[in-house]
Amino acid sequence: MKTEMPLSKPIRRFLNQTEEMLDTEISLLRQPDAEPGGTLVDVYTYEMEKNVNVIIFPAQYVGLLKDFIIAKHCTSLLIKGAAHKKAKYQVLSYTEDSVARGLRQIYYDALKDEAKKQDKLPVNKLIQMLFILFTHFNDDLNELPWNAMINASVYHRMPKIRKTQLYHVMKESKNDMDEMIEQEHIVPRRYFVLNKAMFYARDMFLAKTLPADELMPVLNIPQMKKFNHLEVKEMLTTRWTHTAWYQSKVFGDNMLEIVDRHLDKVEWNEPPTLDHYLELYKLGVNLTNHLISFMTMKDWYVWEEPKHLLQAHQEKGEYEKKALKKIFGDLLGESWGEK
Amino acid sequence: MTLKEAVELAKKGRAYAQRTKFKEAMAYYNKALSLDPKYAEGWYLRASVLIDTGKPDEAIVDCERALALNHNYADAWSKKALALFNLERYEDAVLAATRASTLNGNDAMAWYLKGVCLDELGKSDEAQEAYGKSLELEIIMDMDAERKKVGRT
Numbered sequence: 489m490k491t492e493m494p495l496s497k498p499i500r501r502f503l504n505q506t507e508e509m510l511d512t513e514i515s516l517l518r519q520p521d522a523e524p525g526g527t528l529v530d531v532y533t534y535e536m537e538k539n540v541n542v543i544i545f546p547a548q549y550v551g552l553l554k555d556f557i558i559a560k561h562c563t564s565l566l567i568k569g570a571a572h573k574k575a576k577y578q579v580l581s582y583t584e585d586s587v588a589r590g591l592r593q594i595y596y597d598a599l600k601d602e603a604k605k606q607d608k609l610p611v612n613k614l615i616q617m618l619f620i621l622f623t624h625f626n627d628d629l630n631e632l633p634w635n636a637m638i639n640a641s642v643y644h645r646m647p648k649i650r651k652t653q654l655y656h657v658m659k660e661s662k663n664d665m666d667e668m669i670e671q672e673h674i675v676p677r678r679y680f681v682l683n684k685a686m687f688y689a690r691d692m693f694l695a696k697t698l699p700a701d702e703l704m705p706v707l708n709i710p711q712m713k714k715f716n717h718l719e720v721k722e723m724l725t726t727r728w729t730h731t732a733w734y735q736s737k738v739f740g741d742n743m744l745e746i747v748d749r750h751l752d753k754v755e756w757n758e759p760p761t762l763d764h765y766l767e768l769y770k771l772g773v774n775l776t777n778h779l780i781s782f783m784t785m786k787d788w789y790v791w792e793e794p795k796h797l798l799q800a801h802q803e804k805g806e807y808e809k810k811a812l813k814k815i816f817g818d819l820l821g822e823s824w825g826e827k
Numbered sequence: 828m829t830l831k832e833a834v835e836l837a838k839k840g841r842a843y844a845q846r847t848k849f850k851e852a853m854a855y856y857n858k859a860l861s862l863d864p865k866y867a868e869g870w871y872l873r874a875s876v877l878i879d880t881g882k883p884d885e886a887i888v889d890c891e892r893a894l895a896l897n898h899n900y901a902d903a904w905s906k907k908a909l910a911l912f913n914l915e916r917y918e919d920a921v922l923a924a925t926r927a928s929t930l931n932g933n934d935a936m937a938w939y940l941k942g943v944c945l946d947e948l949g950k951s952d953e954a955q956e957a958y959g960k961s962l963e964l965e966i967i968m969d970m971d972a973e974r975k976k977v978g979r980t
Contacts, residue, residue, distance in 0.1 A: 492878050494912050494936075496943050496958075524973070548968045551939030551961040651959070655966055 491516050498648055499555045506562040509762055510569035513540040516558065520547040525660060526557035532568040532577050533794040541565055552652040559646050560656075563638045567772065570765035577769070580630050580776065580789040581797035582622075587804075588811035590788035591618045594676065595815060601676045609674055615820075619808040621679055626789060628686060630797075633775045635660075636690045636747060637754075637768055640697050644756035654698060661691050681735045682783050688740030693747045746782060750775040833863035837872055849876050867896040871903045874910065883910040901930035905937040908944075917944040928960075935964035 493516055495503070507514055512531060526545040529536075545557040571577035582590070595618055602608055609617075643653060664687045672680055750771050758764045773791070780786055790796075800807070812820055840855030856873040859866060874889035890907035893900055904927035911920035921944045927937035938961035945954035 492881060492913060494909060494940055494943050496939075497946050524969075546969075546972065548972045549965065550936045551942075551965050552958060553962075553965045553969060648955075648958070652962055655962070659969075 493518075493554070495558070496552070496555050496648065498646055499558050502559060502562055502646070505760065506566055506569075509566065509760075510573070511539075512565075512569070513538075514562070514565070515540050515542045517542055517544045518547050518549070518554075519544050522546045524663070525656070526561060528561040528564055530565055530568060532565075532572045533579075534798070535795070552649055553656070556642070556646075556649050556652040556656055559642045559649060560638055563641050563645075564634065566760070566762075566765040567634070567638070567769045570762045571769040574762060574766045575769070577794065578773070578791040579794050579797050580626060581792040581800050582626060582789055582807070583800070584807050584810055586788055586790055587619070587622060587807040588814045590622045590785065591808075591811045592815050593784075593788075594618045594621050594679065597678050598676045601678075607673075613674070615812060615816075617674060619804070619811070621675065622788065623804065624683070625679075625783075625785065628683065629776055629780065629785075629789070632686050632690055633747070633779060634772050636693050637751060637772055637775075639694055640751060640754070641756060641768065643698055645760065650698070657691075657694050657698065661687070661694075664690075677735075681739055684736035685739035685743050686779070688736055689743035689747050692740065692744045693751065743779060743782060746778050747775065750778065830863050830866060833859040833866045833869060836862070837866070837869050840876075841872060844872070844876055844879070847879075849880050852876050865896055867893040867900055867903070870896070871900065871906060874903070874906050878906065878910055878913065883913040886910040887914075899930055901927050901934060901937075904930060905934050905940070908937060908940045912940055912944055915947075917947045920944045921948070933964055935961050935968060938964065 503514055522544045524546060526543060526549075528541065528543055530541040531539055543558055543561045545554050549557060568577050595614075598609075598614055598617070602614070639653065639657060643650060646653075665684075667687075668675060668680060668683055675683075754768070754771065780789065836855050836859035840852040840859065843849070843855065844852035853873070853876055856869055856876065860869045860873065863869065870889045870893035874886040874893070877883070877886035877889060887907060887910045890903045890910065893903040894907070897903070904923050908920045908923035908927055911917075911923055921941055924937045924941035924944065927934055928941060931937070938957050942954045942957035942961055945951075945957060
């Protein structure tokens with residue numbers, strides 16, 4: 489790792505350790521329009537010419553915010569790298585057949601919802617929504633369980649950046665909560681609830697893992713004053729209990745139990761060996777499978793190498809078209825999906 | 828030749844530097860400084876490129892030129908602190924970062940550098956204080972950036 493950017497001591501050490509353990513290089517890139525949570529472009533997911541992974545973060549992150557992004561993505565890289573080196577690194581992908589199964593189930597659920605509605609959704613909108621929801625859950629399931637795990641790991645390994653982490657977690661939580669809100673009346677209730685419940689479980693798990701006393705410096709910021717004297721747990725739960733999303737809470741509590749069951753047994757302070765990160769990878773896979781079962785999406789997705797998912801993304805238009813043909817037959821015109 | 832022309836040249840250099848085209852940026856800064864050697868910001872900007880291209884020694888010289896022209900130039904102090912940090916001259920870097928953060932209390936980078944260097948010197952408590960200040964400022968900057976983003980969409 490060669491950079492002219494200043495980095496705090498624990499982060500520099502962690503970066504070097506990650507590179508050594510994985511026998512790879514990490515490059516840091518600051519970009520004005522980068523995602524708030526940063527992006528990891530890694531050799532285990534993408535075919536890269538050189539053995540160099542890139543961590544991209546927003547240009548305004550000059551200090552500890554940047555350090556946290558690096559810690560988070562290094563942990564993610566270690567999990568992926570350990571799986572790649574010691575087993576097989578896989579992600580949740582989809583195939584032509586699995587898309588058809590998923591879309592069919594979403595369609596049936598949507599029909600049940602539509603039957604009860606006064607304002608029916610136009611048929612073409614309803615059909616369009618099927619694949620969007622399918623891929624949405626694919627993205628979330630590839631991200632959310634790992635997010636909880638990575639945050640817990642960083643919290644235990646990097647005590648000096650806990651305050652920064654809290655800010656990130658709360659910001660992420662708020663953004664995730666806002667997701668899908670505008671489509672609430674369109675999305676079938678079951679999927680809206682499941683989506684919110686996943687985030688609820690993640691937030692509750694992190695609220696338990698990250699105690700409140702680290703929050704104080706954040707309270708000096710005027711915009712955060714309203715949270716004064718609240719515990720993080722309260723901050724993350726109040727908005728749930730005060731909303732009408734009671735169903736999300738019920739499902740979310742069940743999902744939290746699942747998350748707890750898998751992650752409670754982790755020894756977060758174990759020596760950071762490849763075996764430790766491989767263990768985390770295996771736990772992440774099991775946790776994801778458990779969540780998928782709970783949401784009855786078991787046959788929607790398949791565990792495959794990352795290139796399979798990249799290929800699936802490239803062919804998604806075709807997969808969608810074929811799946812819709814299977815569900816609707818000739819009712820759907822040949823020109824469906826063409827612009 | 829007026830300062831205005833030097834400013835224009837430096838502006839072009841800056842645009843190149845932002846796209847990490849350091850060679851081109853350097854050429855514009857050199858031109859600007861040859862036209863107006865009393866252009867403090869020009870020296871500061873050139874120091875930034877020198878740091879980005881791994882020449883902290885030369886960057887310090889440029890920062891000192893900028894500071895000779897304007898001793899209260901906060902950004903030049905901050906850049907000097909960064910160059911000193913890269914040379915692992917932590918005690919000097921703390922002094923420069925402290926000067927920068929005194930002149931401009933809202934310089935998140937200066938506070939962060941101070942924290943990092945104090946940490947390196949084993950002064951953990953003082954480091955935490957500087958980190959705390961840096962984090963506050965970064966969060967405010969981040970919230971502003973988010974607001975602007977929302978405004979754009």
